[in-house]
Amino acid sequence: MTSIFSQIFTVIMMNIRSLPRRLWMSFAATLAISVVVAVLLSFLSMSNGFKKTLEGAGSDKTAIITRSGSKSELNSVLSKDVINIITTAPGIVKNADGNPIYSAELYVIVDGIKRTTNTKANLPLRGIAAVGIDLRSNFEIVEGRMFEPGRNEIIVGTAILREFSGFDLGTTVKFGKSEWTVVGIFSTGGSAFESELWADARTLQSQFRRGNSFQTIRVLLEEPGNIEGMLEAVKQDPRLILDVQTEIDYFKEQGEALSGMVNLGWILSIVMSLGALAGALNTMYTSVADREREIATLRAIGFSNISAFFGTLAESLILSLIGGVIGTLAAYIFMDGLTTSTLGGNFTQVAFSFHMSADLFKSGLILALAIGLIGGFFPALRAARLPVVLAFRGGA
Amino acid sequence: MTDKILYDLRGVSKEFVKGKEKITIFDNLNMSIKEGEFLAIMGPSGSGKTTLLNLLGGVDKPTSGEIWFNDSRVDNLSESQLAKWRAGNIGFIFQFYNLMPMLNAERNVELPLLLTNLSSKQRKQSVATAMELVGLSDRAKHMTSEMSGGQQQRVAIARAIVSDPKLILCDEPTGDLDRKTADEILSMLQLLNRDFGKTILMVTHDPSAATYAKRTLHLDKGEFVEKELTT
Structure with missing residues (x-):
């Protein structure tokens, strides 16, 4: 057994040492694999960053209530009557006065100019009350101050400030016929809320002629994740045509907006992988041809065909692993932390950063090794089946 | 040399199929090699020398017949x-x-020892002994590409003897060397046969190389046509 391992190890080391003879071909195969991995990880890190941004906004201590079937805040409308009924449902935390803690919010779309393309894009302007701000974890004013109720003042998320022009502190912006002053910049720890503009809900209702309607309400849950009481209330009362979700589940659903992008990434990567696979096969068949006499000589000496097989396979796996590492590093260097914005589930821009994670590194390396495994398997079989008599053929 | 038969070929035939044509290399070939012999096999191209060497070396199998080595049949062994x-x-x-x-x-010479259970220290000792025997102790660390043809063949001889095999099979061992170097290599083979009792079978085109052997067999069209004993 020791002998088999030492044979395999020796053949692997010899193959590696003979790589300079096939330098450019091996380099091309490695490069092809690294490009495939980098492309895949670019797509996945985009989706990962988008999901992370959205899911970071959610809390299991908060439930979000929207009109049934609306799928997003933008499409939802809730009347004050409905809000009054649902907020009496069990499971909602009460304040010292015995009133339920909830935030009725308005969600309208305004225009912003993207810094990168200088084009218009939809931005969410959220009408919110003080209690709503308390429901957001990690909220802090990083510059300026909070808006004052009753005044046309807005505070701007840090991602908006970074990705869109015209929202600097102190500037006046015009939405429709109304003018608003930027009085503060806020952060919520990198979550999707930073891609929003916030104003006083009542002022927004008045300026955008929304009467007394809202779009969503957020309630503070007595027990994190437990929305059973509200679901039961919705089931029992025919006036309540509502969807109730924890905020975490809501944002998870919104995060699916980029799932198509992920699928595209995989399809593109698989198609490219076929090219890389052809390159790997070609490289490894050339390697076997290049080492034909060496393999046959070792076999004549008494080395097993298993060592020839694994030696070739290992060379392929090593090359693909190098390609995989280069690809993941390239994706990490060029993609991780790259900020951009895209349309979220509310047809508004969500600014987010590409995010590489350990799982993505693993996916990249697995893809590279899969290419190496398939690309090396058949040439390895050929190496194992090479006739030993080749050792006796002429030619120096 | 002893009277013990080391190698015995009994009614060996070897055929190849090329397209629709069947080519017979040997038909009912019989030969034996005694332990301690230095046997040269000569013959023109296509006479079957290399095929015979392949059969004796266990890198090819006969179409029919039996090959016995040291009283054990080897032609029916698996790969x-x-x-x-x-x-x-x-x-x-x-x-x-x-x-x-x-x-x-020295790494080249060590290769056959990787197939044994010898420790690293034992392998080093065996390699050093083999390298000394071929007179290349001082070049053990050199890459073979930095060596002359004669030196490379001496490394190959060290590799062939390092695991102390009973039989050494030589395929035109001096075919790529000048006369003087060829004589050095042949003298070394002679020494291995004479002083270390190695059985040597050498396939060669070169009549002067064959004079180093104790016995020469001439092969033509798959048959031994004449036997000539040398000293």
Whole structure:
């Protein structure tokens, strides 16, 4: 057994040492694999960053209530009557006065100019009350101050400030016929809320002629994740045509907006992988041809065909692993932390950063090794089946 | 040389099929090699010398007939059994040396020992002994590409003898060397046969190379046509 391992190890080391003879071909195969991995990880890190941004906004201590079937805040409308009924449902935390803690919010779309393309894009302007701000974890004013109720003042998320022009502190912006002053910049720890503009809900209702309607309400849950009481209330009362979700589940659903992008990434990567696979096969068949006499000589000496097989396979796996590492590093260097914005589930821009994670590194390396495994398997079989008599053929 | 038969070929035939044509290399070939012999096999191209060497070396199998080595039949062994058998009994010397260019001389010589259970220290000792025997102790660390043809063939000889095989098979061992170097290599083979009792079978075109052997067989169209004894 020791002998088999030492044979395999020796053949692997010899193959590696003979790589300079096939330098450019091996380099091309490695490069092809690294490009495939980098492309895949670019797509996945985009989706990962988008999901992370959205899911970071959610809390299991908060439930979000929207009109049934609306799928997003933008499409939802809730009347004050409905809000009054649902907020009496069990499971909602009460304040010292015995009133339920909830935030009725308005969600309208305004225009912003993207810094990168200088084009218009939809931005969410959220009408919110003080209690709503308390429901957001990690909220802090990083510059300026909070808006004052009753005044046309807005505070701007840090991602908006970074990705869109015209929202600097102190500037006046015009939405429709109304003018608003930027009085503060806020952060919520990198979550999707930073891609929003916030104003006083009542002022927004008045300026955008929304009467007394809202779009969503957020309630503070007595027990994190437990929305059973509200679901039961919705089931029992025919006036309540509502969807109730924890905020975490809501944002998870919104995060699916980029799932198509992920699928595209995989399809593109698989198609490219076929090219890389052809390159790997070609490289490894050339390697076997290049080492034909060496393999046959070792076999004549008494080395097993298993060592020839694994030696070739290992060379392929090593090359693909190098390609995989280069690809993941390239994706990490060029993609991780790259900020951009895209349309979220509310047809508004969500600014987010590409995010590489350990799982993505693993996916990249697995893809590279899969290419190496398939690309090396058949040439390895050929190496194992090479006739030993080749050792006796002429030619120096 | 003893009277013990080391190798025995009994009614060996070898055929190849090329397209629709069947080519017979040997038909009912019989021969035996005694332990301690230095046998040269000569013959023109296409006479079957290399095929015979392949059969004796266990790298090819006869179409029919039996090959016995040291009282054991070897022609019916599986590929992996043959590999083990070769590792334990045969040392090969090739015309073009067949050294591994990415390894230095002593690593090349060590290769057959990797198939044994010897410790690293024991392997080093055996390699040093073999390198000394071929007169290359001072070049053990050199890459074989930095060596002359004669030196490379001496490394190949060290590799062939390092695991102390019973039989050394040489395929035109001096075919790529000048006369003077060829004589040095042949003298070395003679020494291995005479002083270390190695059985040597050498396939060669070169009549002067054959004079180093104790016995020469002439092969033509798959048959031994004449036997000539040398000293």
